[in-house]
Amino acid sequence: MKNIQLLSGIALIALSFTSCKDEKQEKAQRTVDSYVTYVDSVKNVAAADLKENWKTVESEYDRKAQEAELALADIKDNSAATEKINTSKVKYEEFRKEMTAVFAPPAPSPKQQLRNALFGEGKIGDDMSFSWVNAQNIHSVYQQFVHTVENNKDRYSREDWDEIKLLYEALDSRKNTVEKEGLTSEDNRKIAGLKIKFAPMYTVNRMGAKSEENKEAKK
Structure with missing residues (x-):
């Protein structure tokens, strides 16, 4: 009887550990997806609105990018997540260059x-x-x-x-x-x-x- 209880306890601990691990991985995946979604959504904002709030946009991007990078460590097979992050990085850098040109003051006469x-x-x-x-x-x-x-x-x-x-x-x-x-x-x-x-x-x-x-x- 004691052996059965011991085995049940070990199984419960293992199940709890697996559950926590899965939850951590899911949270990490959501963090990566949040970063990708942010990059895609900010590209759809009107240039006039972006110009007015560009510092906030940049600050939020940096925060989400950093969180996504850190989240990779909690994803067991993170090759797909890494590719997502890298693709969004390229997208955002191209977008940043485009907006920098749009926001730049006109050249003097x-x-x-x-x-x-x-x-x-x-x-x-x-x-x-x-x-x-x-x-x-x-x-x-x-x-x-x-x-x-x-x-x-x-x-x-x-x-x-x-x-x-x-x-x-x-x-x-x-x-x-x-x-x-x-x-x-x-x-x-x-x-x-x-x-x-x-x-x-x-x-x-x-x-x-x-x-x-x-x-x-x-x-």
Whole structure:
């Protein structure tokens, strides 16, 4: 009788162990399936909604991906589950690249690119405001402007030179205001030297650009 009870106890423990093991494996499989479903479902969300919540989407993806990877250890034969995870990884990476391109801000216009190069990223927009230029930084602003023009003078079109002249005159106008706000005589002298360098460079190269355009038009 004792032997029967002992065997029954062992069988019960074994059954309980198997049951727990099966439950653990099923839970792991559900975790993998949840990851796969998330990747498939997020691809069906409107781009506008994704853009607004992209950080949350990325955070949730990383969490589910990590959980799915860890769950593989609890699946006895996990080759099919591994393939599912790898396929979803590829899907999501392709989707991420696609969304990155969609969410990227539009490339600045050629005119804005020129302004960015001459003054710094986003410093001068459509409003042509130079209010950020002051007595402390105006010399460095002129310096960047003139040196950038000098380094790229052979690449500019006639339209570029016209834009450069417009910006130069606007900067000069700002200088008239800044002179009354504490511009040092040393910086004023240095700016004068840069202006002397710019004037003939503009005249010669603008004429050259126009001449090249006329030649191209005749062809």
